[in-house]
Amino acid sequence: MNVLAFSVGDTLMKLLRESGFASFFVGDGWKSLVMIVIACVLLYLGIVKKFEPLLMVGIAFGCLLTNLPGSSLYTPELWTEFMQEGGEFYHSYGHVLQEGGLLDFFYIGVKAGIYPCLIFMGVGAMTDFGPLISNPKSMLMGAAAQLGVFVAFFGAILIGFTGPEAASIGIIGGADGPTAILTASRLAPHLLGAIAIAAYSYMALIPLIQPPLMRHCTSKKDRAIKMEQTREVSKKEKIIFPIVVSIFVILLLPSTAPLIGCLMLGNLFRECGVTDRLSDTVQNALMNIVTILLATSVGATTVASQFLTMKTLGIVLLGLVAFGISTVGGLLAGDVMCKLSHGKINPLIGSAGVSAVPMAARVSQIEGQKENPSNFLLMHAMGPNVAGVIGSAIAAGFLMAVFGA
Amino acid sequence: MMFLVFGTNPEMEHIGIGTAGIVAILGYVVVFVGLVLLMAVIYALGKAMTSRKKAAPAAPAAPVVAAEPAPGTAGEVKLYSVSDRDAALIMAIVANKLQKPLNELRFKSIKEVQ
Known part of the structure; x- marks a missing residue:
């Protein structure tokens, strides 16, 4: 009996010492506690405040799981070894499969750039490029709205980030989650969690970030401009469009091939009329499955040691700058086009050039209707909006070509 | 790469x-x-x-004479990204709201605005 009591006590002590709770009080364990609080705040933002909930809930829960001491679901050390040039396990997915946890397996899809491209395929299948085809001038606003990408990149270099890190931070200004994730996973994987959280948070905050800038950069008279209906786009044009864009953009900048190729393939599934089943699968089932895997694995990269640094604060700040300047870039292009067209183009549609489909276009519509309740800018704003998706993919392709090996 | x-x-x-x-x-x-x-x-x-x-x-084409819509029809309606079922629903709702018989209304086109 005495022996049994001794064993029970010993076992309980051992369990207590090895429990996750005890880990909070050892060394940097408190950082995990802070990350758990951050994960709960992100869950609150996703569930209660509806900040991009489809991604935010997964990211936040991945963050929670990875910071529970002892869970061993994600092993950052494995990925450090994976990236260590000349090391035994350099670029060895086999080693990750042998030693990794569940979220390490999920993360392989991010690291290999598979999930962001599949998400892009879904985006392509859900996007109607008709407004862009009927008004190709929208491309100019989509291009101008990438200004924030390069200003934030330059700002990041100024405050001490390395070239690849700055490129990954700058792409937040493209307001395109999958593009930001793909670029960060390739150029600065240690910053991936912070960049993804910043990108999706600011995308959710577009209705708050953009309107003050829109009112500041445009006149009341211009905001009330009613735009004429654009021409009808034939089915044939919509089918040819993804094929032409793929050939043209990929030949121009081959590093955009994964993103543009998948975006346009998804769009071709939608438009060609003979692959309705595939289009439906890409838009719904595939998109949902990939979103789960992408969000949880990106969230898992937010381990305390990598997330709780001054760099994260810098990313959050620069991300906001990137979003703001991209919006201003698009609006300035809108202003110029308004003047050149003698008041036929409402400059508010320029802010939709920051991709973030269709949220940014909706904001243009809402702001336009505030000045003129009979104004319907949504379809006009969808032109720069989808041009922004192509523009941010080109910007990412350029940065990956410059900073990638 | x-x-x-x-x-x-x-x-x-x-x-x-x-x-x-x-x-x-x-x-x-x-x-x-x-x-x-x-x-x-x-x-x-x-x-x-x-x-x-x-x-x-x-190209040589037979002379097209705009045919009058048959009595009791709503005429030719061009549909853009709208299914026949949705178009029928929309027309029925409009007729109901206007308190007019459907055959007295002319719908030119119905377009989905996303």
């Missing part, structure tokens, strides 16, 4: 402000040039499609 594994360019790891400025300007120019060229391609594509459309009626 491989897809499954991807490294960074060590020469571009630590760059100066001057190089960063050049990269930023060049990048913005590349995005602009890419999209402007794409715009030109889409314009050309649109022109080709619309000119073909215009050329088509020039």
Whole structure:
């Protein structure tokens, strides 16, 4: 009996010492506690405040799981070894499969750039490029709205980030989650969690970030401009469009091939009329499955040691700058086009050039209707909006070509 | 450049402000040039499609006489991204709201605004 009591006590002590709770009080364990609080705040933002909930809930829960001491679901050390040039396990997915946890397996899809491209395929299948085809001038606003990408990149270099890190931070200004994730996973994987959280948070905050800038950069008279209906786009044009864009953009900048190729393939599934089943699968089932895997694995990269640094604060700040300047870039292009067209183009549609489909276009519509309740800018704003998706993919392709090996 | 594994360019790891400025300007120019060229391609594509459309009626065709809609019909309605079922529903709702019989209304087109 005495022996049994001794064993029970010993076992309980051992369990207590090895429990996750005890880990909070050892060394940097408190950082995990802070990350758990951050994960709960992100869950609150996703569930209660509806900040991009489809991604935010997964990211936040991945963050929670990875910071529970002892869970061993994600092993950052494995990925450090994976990236260590000349090391035994350099670029060895086999080693990750042998030693990794569940979220390490999920993360392989991010690291290999598979999930962001599949998400892009879904985006392509859900996007109607008709407004862009009927008004190709929208491309100019989509291009101008990438200004924030390069200003934030330059700002990041100024405050001490390395070239690849700055490129990954700058792409937040493209307001395109999958593009930001793909670029960060390739150029600065240690910053991936912070960049993804910043990108999706600011995308959710577009209705708050953009309107003050829109009112500041445009006149009341211009905001009330009613735009004429654009021409009808034939089915044939919509089918040819993804094929032409793929050939043209990929030949121009081959590093955009994964993103543009998948975006346009998804769009071709939608438009060609003979692959309705595939289009439906890409838009719904595939998109949902990939979103789960992408969000949880990106969230898992937010381990305390990598997330709780001054760099994260810098990313959050620069991300906001990137979003703001991209919006201003698009609006300035809108202003110029308004003047050149003698008041036929409402400059508010320029802010939709920051991709973030269709949220940014909706904001243009809402702001336009505030000045003129009979104004319907949504379809006009969808032109720069989808041009922004192509523009941010080109910007990412350029940065990956410059900073990638 | 491989897809499954991807490294960074060590020469571009630590760059100066001057190089960063050049990269930023060049990048913005590349995005602009890419999209402007794409715009030109889409314009050309649109022109080709619309000119073909215009050329088509020039071909010998039987004289078209606009037929009066049959009594009790709503006439020809052009549908853009709207199914027949949705169009029928919309027309029925409009008729109901206006308190007019459907055959006294003329619907020209119904377009989905996303």
